[in-house]
Amino acid sequence: MASPEAHERAKAILLTLGGTWSVGEAMAHLGVGRTRFAELRLQLLEAVLDAMEGGVRGRPRRREDPHAELITKLEDEIAELTRLLERARAEIEILSGPAQAAVLARRGGAA
Missing domain, CATH: 1.10.10 (Arc Repressor Mutant, subunit A)
Structure with missing residues (x-):
């Protein structure tokens, strides 16, 4: 002022x-x-x-979240790790047979 x-x-x-x-x-x-x-x-x-002096017309651009890029990267990484985990569980089930699949199911590992 x-x-x-x-x-x-x-x-x-x-x-x-x-x-x-x-x-x-x-x-x-x-x-x-x-x-x-x-x-x-x-x-x-x-x-x-x-x-x-002419400036940028219209509304100011929204400020992007400084963590948005990191969040996206971490979400992609979680998706990849989840995919790998499901693949590993499927391989264990195939290699271990029904007994191991039952143990995993009790632990909440495999469906």
């Missing part, structure tokens, strides 16, 4: 630009000389022009 002094400076300069006050009146109101007034006016006009 701008200070009250900054507001007064901007107001005085805008009143001169609008023709309500003379430069002399604005200088007297602000208690500055011609050179300082010219500097202040230039600063104000440059700030206005900077503010009017």
